[in-house]
Amino acid sequence: MADVLDVAWATEWVRRSAAVVGEHRMELIDLDRAIGDGDHGENLDRGFKAVLVKLDNPDTPEPESVGDVLKLVATTLMSTVGGAAGPLYGTAYLRAAKVADGATVDAAGVAALLDAAVGGIVARGKAEVGDKTMVDAWTPAAAAALEVADGGGTATQALRAAATAARTGAESTDPLVARKGRASYLGERAIGHRDPGAESSALLLAVAADVAEGAE
Amino acid sequence: MKKLINDPQNVVAESVEGFVAAHADLVIASDSPEELFVSRAGGAVQGKVGLVSGGGSGHEPLHAGFVGVGMLDAAVPGPVFTSPTPDPILAATKAADGGAGVLHIVKNYTGDVLNFETAAELADAEGINVRAVVTDDDVAVQDSLYTAGRRGVAGTVLVEKIAGASAERGDDLDTVAEIATRVNAGARSMGVALTACTVPHAGKPSFDLGEDEIEIGIGIHGEPGRRRIPLAGADEITDLLLDPIVEDLAVTSGDQVLLFVNGMGGTPSSELYIVYRHARAQLEAKGVTVARSLVGNYITSLEMQGASITVLRLDDELTALYDAPVHTPALRWGI
Numbered sequence: 017m018a019d020v021l022d023v024a025w026a027t028e029w030v031r032r033s034a035a036v037v038g039e040h041r042m043e044l045i046d047l048d049r050a051i052g053d054g055d056h057g058e059n060l061d062r063g064f065k066a067v068l069v070k071l072d073n074p075d076t077p078e079p080e081s082v083g084d085v086l087k088l089v090a091t092t093l094m095s096t097v098g099g100a101a102g103p104l105y106g107t108a109y110l111r112a113a114k115v116a117d118g119a120t121v122d123a124a125g126v127a128a129l130l131d132a133a134v135g136g137i138v139a140r141g142k143a144e145v146g147d148k149t150m151v152d153a154w155t156p157a158a159a160a161a162l163e164v165a166d167g168g169g170t171a172t173q174a175l176r177a178a179a180t181a182a183r184t185g186a187e188s189t190d191p192l193v194a195r196k197g198r199a200s201y202l203g204e205r206a207i208g209h210r211d212p213g214a215e216s217s218a219l220l221l222a223v224a225a226d227v228a229e230g231a232e
Numbered sequence: 233m234k235k236l237i238n239d240p241q242n243v244v245a246e247s248v249e250g251f252v253a254a255h256a257d258l259v260i261a262s263d264s265p266e267e268l269f270v271s272r273a274g275g276a277v278q279g280k281v282g283l284v285s286g287g288g289s290g291h292e293p294l295h296a297g298f299v300g301v302g303m304l305d306a307a308v309p310g311p312v313f314t315s316p317t318p319d320p321i322l323a324a325t326k327a328a329d330g331g332a333g334v335l336h337i338v339k340n341y342t343g344d345v346l347n348f349e350t351a352a353e354l355a356d357a358e359g360i361n362v363r364a365v366v367t368d369d370d371v372a373v374q375d376s377l378y379t380a381g382r383r384g385v386a387g388t389v390l391v392e393k394i395a396g397a398s399a400e401r402g403d404d405l406d407t408v409a410e411i412a413t414r415v416n417a418g419a420r421s422m423g424v425a426l427t428a429c430t431v432p433h434a435g436k437p438s439f440d441l442g443e444d445e446i447e448i449g450i451g452i453h454g455e456p457g458r459r460r461i462p463l464a465g466a467d468e469i470t471d472l473l474l475d476p477i478v479e480d481l482a483v484t485s486g487d488q489v490l491l492f493v494n495g496m497g498g499t500p501s502s503e504l505y506i507v508y509r510h511a512r513a514q515l516e517a518k519g520v521t522v523a524r525s526l527v528g529n530y531i532t533s534l535e536m537q538g539a540s541i542t543v544l545r546l547d548d549e550l551t552a553l554y555d556a557p558v559h560t561p562a563l564r565w566g567i
Contacts, residue, residue, distance in 0.1 A: 045434055053453040054434045055314045062311075094350070095266075098314045099288075099343035103350055140346060197342045198455055200379035201372075 020120040021171045021228055026085035030071065032223045034064035040219055047212040051199040056101060056212040063097035063105070082121050086113035086129075100197060101213060104141050104150065111136035123165035126174040130158035141196060148194035148206065150213035156181040157221055172228040179218070179225035186210060186218035233435050235535075240432040244268070244289045244309055251296060255561040258300045262323060268316075269324035270296040271306040281399040281408045282306070282328030285337040285392060286321060287344050288313040290431070291452055294389060294531040297562030303396035304337075304560070305330075312431050312534075313453045315343035321351035325360060333361035333405035337391055337412060339384030340368040341453070363405055365412040367391055369419045369542065371480045372449030372458050383451045386494045386542040387419030389530045390554075393563065397556035415550065420477040423540030424469055425450040425457065425496065429533050448472055452496075452533045466503065470510040473541045478518070481543055485519025490526065490554065492542035497532035499539055504528065507539050515543070524554055530562065 037044075037060050044057030070076055070092050079085045086109045094106030111132040116125060134154045143149040145156075160181035164174040189211040194200045199211065237243050245265060252261045252270060262269045269286070276282060285295040286308025295307035305328035310316035325334050334355070338348045345366060352362040369387030373379055395412035403411070425447040428437035431454060438454030441447055446469065449457035461472075483489060493508040495501065508527050515522055523546055531540075546554070557566030 049434065049436075049438060053313045053455050054431055054438050055311070058433050059311070059314055095317045095319045098310050098317045098347065100315070100341075100346055102315075102317055102343070103346040141342070196380055198380070198451075198453070201383065201451065201455060201458075203374075203458065 019170045020122045021082065021126070021175075022120045023079050023082060023085060025228055026082045027071065027079065028227045029224050030067060030085060030089055032227055033220050034068045036219055036223050037061050037064045037216070040216075044212050044216055047210055047215055050209045051194065051202055051206045052212060053198055055099060056216065059097045059099050059101055060216055063093045063102065066096040067092045081119055082116040083113040086116060100141070104137050104213070107136035107140045108133040108154070121171060123161070123169050123171045123174040126171050126178070127158065127162040127165040130154070130161050130178055134158045143196040146192065147196045148189045148192040148199060148211045148214075149196050150211070150217045152189050152211065153182040153185040153214040153217035153221070156185040172225070175221070175225040175228050179221040182218040182221040186214040189214045233430050233432075235430070235432060237432055240435075243432045244311060247289070247292070248296065248309060251561070258559070258561055259296065262320070262327070264323070267320040267323040269306050269308045269320050269327065270299050271324065271327045272299055272301075276305060276328055276330040278330045279332055280330045281332045281403065281405050282325070282330055282334040283337065283392065283396055283399055283408075284308070284321070284324050284328045284334055285388070286310065286316050286324065286348075287339050287341070288315055288453065290534045291531050293529075293562030295392070298389070298392050298560045300558070300560030301567065302400050302556060302558035302560070303392055303563065312433065315341065315347045318347050318350040318354060321348055322354045325351060325355045325362060326358070329360050333363065335395065335399070335405060335408050335412060336362060336364040337388065337395065338364055338366045339388050340366045340381055341383060342380050361405060363409045365391065365395070365409055365416060367416045369416060369421045370451065371420050371422050371476045372451075385423065385452050386421045386492060386531050386540045387416060387544065389494075390419055390490065390492065390542065390544050391415045393558060394550055394553045396558070397553040400556065411550075411553070415544065418481070418545040418550070419542055420481045421540050421542040422473040422477055423450045423452070423457070423496065423538060424448050424473060425533075425536055425538035426463070427498065427537040429454045429497070429536035431534070450533070450538065452531060454533055454536065466506045467510045470507050470541070471514065474511050474514055474543075477541060477543050478515075481545060483515070483518070483520050483543065483545060488521045488523040488546045488551070489515065490524040490544040490546055491515065491522045492526040492544065494531055494540045494542065495529035496536040496538040496540070497529060498535045498537040501528060504539055507541065511541055523551060
């Protein structure tokens with residue numbers, strides 16, 4: 017069990033994130049068609065493809081910290097995704113980058129990184145748990161990681177707990193009425209549909225845990 | 233999906249390319265495709281407040297069609313139905329700045345608001361004085377703690393026209409912002425869809441509507457509205473749109489208003505005039521004077537069939553500013 021996560025983990029997380037977003041592009045579009053405007057899969061796919069281009073650009077400086085990688089993701093998503101997801105994901109990765117400024121991240125670091133990401137999303141979008149947004153995935157994820165870290169678990173265990181909680185959190189949005197974003201215009205007609213942002217958040221956190229486990 | 237397009241990824245770029253070529257006397261596009269915006273061919277007017285708007289594409293002629301004398305200085309077209317990112321908004325803001333500050337006119341959608349806020353912060357850091365007016369004229373949405381608030385829809389066109397005239401006559405940034413706020417506060421809109429629209433890269437309709445159904449209270453992004461009802465006659469549907477507007481705006485006998493019937497892109501103007509005719513008669517029956525009118529496709533939702541009604545309460549100043557000369561690709565009078 018890896019006790020800490022390094023730059024190689026962060027880079028691989030980003031690469032696999034791009035692949036997974038590409039694979040789930042149509043599914044995210046369909047979720048968004050139901051209660052939004054059908055662009056979430058398209059926008060996120062465009063953003064992560066741009067991240068890969070930047071990562072592979074020989075002019076991009078070699079990342080020295082986990083935070084360097086996350087910051088590259090943040091700035092690229094902010095300037096390529098658009099919609100609400102661009103600023104929200106961009107701010108999440110940017111805040112996470114600030115607290116992950118070392119070469120490695122331990123379990124407490126994972127918890128801090130996720131907590132900072134939640135703080136960024138809430139600061140920008142002003143949503144709370146239960147509003148049927150990506151906050152419903154990220155908030156329990158950060159709490160689960162903190163619990164593992166406090167109990168003496170590894171960074172990988174903290175990420176897996178976060179991924180599991182995010183998945184449950186995304187599923188918990190199904191029966192909710194939306195109070196933020198475009199789905200809020202639908203009132204009770206949003207009931208029975210999963211929030212696309214919560215779903216993409218759960219996908220990204222699952223990849224983070226998969227990559228950490230695969231690196232052992 | 234049947235559309236006159238090439239690669240769905242190139243819809244916005246190719247459309248803007250044609251647009252600026254067709255109206256080269258009025259508008260130019262930015263050099264960088266990554267920071268795409270449209271601005272006045274003559275550049276920023278020194279000493280005049282700059283007006284910048286933008287948002288997802290698919291609402292043409294809004295916003296780029298309203299760039300020109302008497303209206304906007306620059307417009308930022310994002311991907312279809314997706315807010316542009318802060319970078320092109322910042323670039324457009326710089327291009328529109330004539331030293332008197334810049335007003336951002338932003339439709340109230342979460343993505344638009346977040347991206348324009350970020351761009352305004354960046355512009356501020358570069359020493360440009362930016363103020364923003366967020367339009368939210370759609371009465372279909374309850375303005376409460378439990379929603380993202382009312383959407384900005386067709387009233388935005390009137391805000392851009394009237395605030396544009398205010399800037400053109402030399403008003404300062406605070407005054408232009410105050411007038412834009414006043415127009416937004418006095419405007420209410422409500423829309424109906426007879427069919428859904430299809431976003432090019434999604435390839436299928438944005439919602440499923442039966443042959444005999446219509447969707448009341450739609451926005452302009454192909455999102456479903458508040459409720460679905462069986463198709464009815466034009467007069468009956470017009471009442472369903474107009475009544476909540478009249479109630480919410482509390483227009484009463486003696487009021488002067490502007491009546492704006494807007495097409496969603498796929499409805500012929502003959503049908504828009506049928507709606508206008510009944511809406512006007514209903515307002516006049518209440519003793520309200522329809523002092524100005526606008527009928528046509530000005531803020532659309534791709535090829536959606538449907539219409540929206542907007543009522544703006546007028547005063548002498550707003551009427552004079554509405555009448556002031558305007559010369560843009562999509563709106564022109566007095567020049």
